[in-house]
Amino acid sequence: MKDFAIPFTVDVYLGFMGLSNSRSDVLIRWVSDLLHGNGVKRTEAAQSIVNFIDEVAAMRRKQPAADFMTFVVRAQVEGRSLTNEEVRGIGVLFLIAGLDTVAAAIGFDLAYLARNPEDQELLRREPDRIALAVEELLSAYSTVQIIRVATKDVDFEGVSIRKGDFVSCATTIANRDPTEFKCPDTIDLTRQGNGHIAFGYGPHLCLGANLARREIAIGVHEWLARIPTFRIKDDTAPISHGGHVFGVQNLILTWS
Ligand code: HEM
Structure with missing residues (x-):
């Protein structure tokens, strides 16, 4: 994770913002502190990230470039520019939405391929299958849970949910619904038309889904093109965590 998946996604983000990767180390620390740090670190990281975004926005107002932040600061919505607060x-x-999520998906994909050499071999032999395989693995290892707040009391399937309760809709469980998916507990990298909800659905459908898909597929593709047959290092086990966003903290791979 620390040697590949996280720096890879941070560099993509910086490229998207039109910035060089000279600040990737500091950005990795802020995001990690914000999402996984304790109270003080979290607050400091949040402030640093806000300052960083304000700085990039100010720079792009003065010096437009062909990047996402220039697009945002110049955007017109319903006849007006976005406010500083909206840009921020x-x-x-x-x-926040785009780094941990993609890094986690790459981590889960490489852990799966490390444990399933036949599938690893299949993707090496036929890299055109990677994009489809990424869909199947997004479905099997959906990292983002959808959280909603109940607007009224409701009894759902015998469970009583009260107004104001937080409800976590586990995407990974929905993706194993036997009424929707054939052999829902089997990972089949050649499965066609997987209608998973790893990116949510409805009006809040993930805005970055297409970027995420490309990043994960390119990450897996480039990894397979460079690294010979790999496996989980003996006497180690990947460490993953649950929560609102599932993630992989540590994944030690080895190859000869
Ligand atoms: C594997 C990677 C990713 C997964 C699994 C994922 C998953 C999700 C899910 C499930 C939602 C819906 C949340 C809800 O309904 O409450 C969501 C929303 C969102 N995602 Fe992603 N995401 C990923 C990557 C990205 C990336 C790369 C970006 C941007 C660069 C991004 C930007 C967003 C944004 C802006 C929203 C909010 C959309 C809205 O509320 O209208 N995501 N994502």
Whole structure:
């Protein structure tokens, strides 16, 4: 994770913002502190990220370039420009929504391929299958849970949910619904038309889904093109965590 998946996704984000990767180390630390740090670190990281986004937005107002932040600061919505606060919100949201999630997906995919050499061999032999395989693995290892707040009391399937309760809709469970998916507990990298909800659905469908798909597929493709047959290092086990966003903390791979 620390040697490949996280730096890879941070570099894509910086490229998207039109920035060089000279600040990738500091950005990795902020995002990690924000999402996984304790109270003080979290607050400091949030402030640093806000300052960083404000700085990039100010720079792109003065010096437009062919990048996402220039697009945001110049955007017209319903006949007006976005306010500073809106620009900041978009910058922060994209940073938070787009880094850990993609890095986690790459981590889960490489862990799966490390444990399933036949599938690893299949993708090496036929890299055109990677995009489809990424869909199947997104479905099997959906990292983002959809959280909603109940607007009224409701009894659902014998469970009583009260107004104001937080409800976590586990995407990974929905993707194993036997009424929707044939052999839902089997990972089949050649499965066609997987209608998973790893990116949610409805009006809040993930805005970054297409970027995420490309990043994961390119990440897996480039890894397979460079690294010979790999496996989980003996006497180690990948460490993953649950929560609102599932993730892989540590994944030690080895190859000869
Ligand atoms: C594997 C990677 C990713 C997964 C699994 C994922 C998953 C999701 C899910 C499930 C939602 C819906 C949340 C809800 O309904 O409450 C969501 C929303 C969102 N995602 Fe992603 N995401 C990923 C990558 C990205 C990337 C790369 C970006 C941007 C660069 C991004 C930006 C967003 C944004 C802005 C929203 C909010 C959309 C809205 O509320 O209208 N995501 N994502």
